[in-house]
Amino acid sequence: RLQSMKPDPVTGVQPYSGVLDCAKKILTQEGPFAFWRGFSAYYGRCAPHAMIILLSIEQVTQWYRKAFVEGEDTEEQRHESIVTSA
Numbered sequence: 001r002l003q004s005m006k007p008d009p010v011t012g013v014q015p016y017s018g019v020l021d022c023a024k025k026i027l028t029q030e031g032p033f034a035f036w037r038g039f040s041a042y043y044g045r046c047a048p049h050a051m052i053i054l055l056s057i058e059q060v061t062q063w064y065r066k067a068f069v070e071g072e073d074t075e076e077q078r079h080e081s082i083v084t085s086a
Contacts, residue, residue: 001016001026002016002019002022023035
């Protein structure tokens, strides 16, 4: 609201004098739920994105481990082979 506010055409006064004034006027004129207006659209956009990222990172990690990590000796296995051969 602060970024898109325009001065009153008659008086030339800005509707808000700052962040706190804006918050106070929204709270008194529109109520506390006005601060969450638009959240459902934001959540509807972000939730599927987060879900896709979380599911795909697990799959990519499995593919990576299968391709590059399996079959290689782990640090513990290398240590055991050094200890037993000495």
